[in-house]
Amino acid sequence: MKRPHVLKRLIPSSLTGQIALLVALALFVAQAINFGLILRERRMLRFEQVTAPAITRVVDAAERIRDGRFRDPPDGRKARLRLEPTNPIPAGLRSKPEVEEGIRLSLAEAGIPVGRIITGVRKLSATDPRFARMNAMRAERLKRLGGEMIVAVELPGKGWLVLTSAWPRSDVDIIWRLILQTLIIYGVVLVPVLWVGARVNRPLRSLADAARGFSPGAAPAPIEERGPGDVRAVIAAHNLMRSRVTAMLDEKDQMLGAIGHDLRTPLAALRVRIESVDDEEDRARMADTIDEMNRTLDDILSLARLGRPSEQPTETDLSALIDAVVDDFRDLGAQVEYEDGHRLTRRIRPSLMRRALRNLIENAIKYGGGAEVTLSHDASGVRIEVADRGPGIPPEQIAAVFDPFTRLDPSRNRTTGGVGLGLTLARAIVREAGGDITLANRDGGGLCATITLPGR
Numbered sequence: 001m002k003r004p005h006v007l008k009r010l011i012p013s014s015l016t017g018q019i020a021l022l023v024a025l026a027l028f029v030a031q032a033i034n035f036g037l038i039l040r041e042r043r044m045l046r047f048e049q050v051t052a053p054a055i056t057r058v059v060d061a062a063e064r065i066r067d068g069r070f071r072d073p074p075d076g077r078k079a080r081l082r083l084e085p086t087n088p089i090p091a092g093l094r095s096k097p098e099v100e101e102g103i104r105l106s107l108a109e110a111g112i113p114v115g116r117i118i119t120g121v122r123k124l125s126a127t128d129p130r131f132a133r134m135n136a137m138r139a140e141r142l143k144r145l146g147g148e149m150i151v152a153v154e155l156p157g158k159g160w161l162v163l164t165s166a167w168p169r170s171d172v173d174i175i176w177r178l179i180l181q182t183l184i185i186y187g188v189v190l191v192p193v194l195w196v197g198a199r200v201n202r203p204l205r206s207l208a209d210a211a212r213g214f215s216p217g218a219a220p221a222p223i224e225e226r227g228p229g230d231v232r233a234v235i236a237a238h239n240l241m242r243s244r245v246t247a248m249l250d251e252k253d254q255m256l257g258a259i260g261h262d263l264r265t266p267l268a269a270l271r272v273r274i275e276s277v278d279d280e281e282d283r284a285r286m287a288d289t290i291d292e293m294n295r296t297l298d299d300i301l302s303l304a305r306l307g308r309p310s311e312q313p314t315e316t317d318l319s320a321l322i323d324a325v326v327d328d329f330r331d332l333g334a335q336v337e338y339e340d341g342h343r344l345t346r347r348i349r350p351s352l353m354r355r356a357l358r359n360l361i362e363n364a365i366k367y368g369g370g371a372e373v374t375l376s377h378d379a380s381g382v383r384i385e386v387a388d389r390g391p392g393i394p395p396e397q398i399a400a401v402f403d404p405f406t407r408l409d410p411s412r413n414r415t416t417g418g419v420g421l422g423l424t425l426a427r428a429i430v431r432e433a434g435g436d437i438t439l440a441n442r443d444g445g446g447l448c449a450t451i452t453l454p455g456r
Contacts, residue, residue: 014201015197015200015201015204016194016197016198016200016201019196019197020193020194023189023190023193024186024190027182027185027189027190028182031178031181031182031185034178035175035178038174038178039174042168050149050165050166050167050168051096051098051099051102052102053165054099054149054151054163054165055099055102055103055106056106057081057163057165058103058106058107058151058161058163059103059106059110059112061081061161061163062107062114062153062155063110063112065083065155065158066112070083080164081161081162081163081164082161082162083159083161083162084152084159084160084162085159085160086159086160087116087118087152087154087160088150088152088160088162089118089119089150089152090120093120093122093150094120094121095118095119095120095121096119096121096149097119099149099151100117100118100119103151104117107153112155113155113156114153114154114155114156115154115156116152117152117154118151118152119150119151119152120149120150121147121148121149121150122147122148122150123147124147124148147166147167148164148165148166149164149165149167150162150163150164150165151163151164151165199227199228200227200228200231202226202227203223203224203225203226203231203232203235204227204231204234206224207223207234207238210223210238211238214242222239222242223235223238223239225239259301260297260301264294267290267293267294267297270286270290271287271290274287274290296421300421312349313348313349314347314348314349314350315345315346315347316345316346316347316348316350316353317343317344318346318375318382318384318453319342319343319344319375321350321353321354321357322338322357322373322375322384323338323340324354325354325357325358325361326338326361326373328358329361329365329371334361334365334370334371335369335370335371336361336370336371336372336373337370337372338373338374339372339373339374339375342375342377344375344377344382346382346433346453348433348453349429349433352429353429353430353433355425355426355429356425356426356427356429356430356437356451357384357386357426357451359423359426360422360423360426360437360451361373363388363423364386364387364388364390364447364449365388367388367390367391368388368389368390368391368446368447369388369389369390370388370389371386371387371388372385372386372387373385373386373387374387377455379455380452380455381435381452381453381455382435382452382453382454382455383450383451383452383453384450384453385450385451386448386449386450386451387442387446387447387448387449388446388447388448389442389444389445389446390446390447391445392442392445392446392447393439393441393447395441398439398440401423401439402423402424402427402437403424404421423437430451430452430453433453434453434454435451435452435453435454436451436452437449437450437452438450438452
C-alpha cells in the first residue's frame with residue numbers, strides 16, 4: 001500500500017528532473033534491447049564460427065577413429081586434434097555445457113558410443129610462448145579472440161579424443177564495453193537535455209516566484225520575457241494579467257472611496273438633523289443608529305481595502321501597541337487587564353494590528369464584561385491572548401464565527417450590536433501579517449482569542 005508514496009518520492013518534482021528521468025529511462029530501455037540483440041548475435045556468430053566447426057571436427061575424428069583411419073602426427077608434435085590416454089583438461093577451467101551437449105547429440109546420431117565429454121575454456125596471454133611455435137595466422141587469430149577451448153571426449157577402449165580450438169573472450173568483456181558505451185551516450189544526450197530543461201525551468205521558476213509573491217499594493221513590475229517561445233508567451237500573458245488585476249484593484253479603490261464619501265455625507269447630514277428632535281431618548285437612539293452605520297461602513301471598507309493597505313509595515317513594539325489600545329478602553333471605563341510582557345518588536349502595519357486587537361477586546365467586553373490581555377513569545381513566534389469570562393462559543397460554531405456577517409447573538413441589540421464583521425476583519429488583518437487567529441473556550445467558562453505572529 002505504501003509503494004505509490006515511495007515512487008512519488010523517487011520521482012523528481014522539477015520539470016528538468018522529470019525530463020531527464022524520462023530520457024534516461026528511454027535510453028536504458030533502448031540500450032537494454034541493444035544489449036540483448038548484440039549478445040544474441042555474438043552467440044550465434046560464436047556458434048557458427050567456433051562451436052559448430054568444433055563439434056564437426058570432433059565427430060569426424062571420432063568416426064575416423066572408429067573406422068581405423070585416424071593417425072597422430074608422425075613427428076610427435078602435440079596436434080590440435082589428437083588421441084591421448086588420459087583426460088588432459090586441468091580442473092578449475094570453466095566448462096561449456098552447450099558444446100558438450102552438442103557433441104553428445106552429434107555422436108549419438110552418428111552411432112558412436114562415448115563416455116564422458118569434458119570441456120574447458122582458458123584465457124590466453126599475448127606473451128604465451130606457444131605463439132612462437134604456431135603458424136602466424138593462427139597465433140594472430142588466437143590473440144584476437146583471447147582464449148582457447150579444450151574438448152576431451154572419452155572413447156571406450158581407445159582413450160580420450162582431444163581438440164584444442166580458439167575461443168572468443170567471455171561476454172563479460174562486451175558487457176563492460178556496452179556499459180561504457182551507455183554511459184557515454186548518457187553524457188552526450190543528458191547534458192543537452194539538462195541544459196534545455198534548465199533554460200526552460202529558470203524563467204518558469206521566476207514566473208512562479210513572481211506569481212507567489214504578487215502583492216496587490218505593489219507596483220506591477222513586469223517579468224523579463226526569456227526562454228523558449230512558449231515560455232515567453234506565458235510570461236507575457238502573466239505580465240498582462242498583473243497589469244489588468246492592478247488596474248481593476250485601482251478602479252475598485254476609487255469606487256470604494258466614492259461609496260464611502262457618498263454614504264458618509266448623508267449620514268453626517270442626518271447627524272445634524274437629529275439635533276432638532278425634541279425627544280432626548282429618540283435623539284439618542286437615532287445617534288446610536290448613525291454611529292453603528294458609520295462603524296459598519298468603516299468595517300466593510302477596511303475589509304474590502306485590506307489587500308491594498310496604504311500603511312507600510314514598520315518595526316513596532318507590540319507591548320506598547322497593546323498598552324495603548326488597553327488604555328483607550330480603560331479611559332472609556334471598560335474593565336481590561338493587561339499583563340505587560342517583554343519588549344517585542346515585529347514588522348507589521350500598526351494601525352491595522354491595532355484595529356484587529358480592538359475588535360477582539362470589544363467582543364470580550366460585550367460578551368464577557370471585560371478582557372484579560374497577555375503577551376508572550378516562544379520559539380514558534382509571538383502570542384497575544386484576549387480572554388474573557390463570558391458564555392463562550394459552542395465548539396461546532398467556532399469556525400463559523402469568522403465568516404462575514406455571522407453573529408451568534410440574533411437579537412442585534414444595542415449592547416451586542418454589529419453586523420458580524422469584527423472577527424472577519426481581525427483575522428484578515430492578522431493573516432495579512434503572516435499570522436493567524438484561533439478561538440478556544442476556557443476552562444471554567446469564557447473564550448480565549450489568540451493572535452499568533454511568526455517569529456523572526
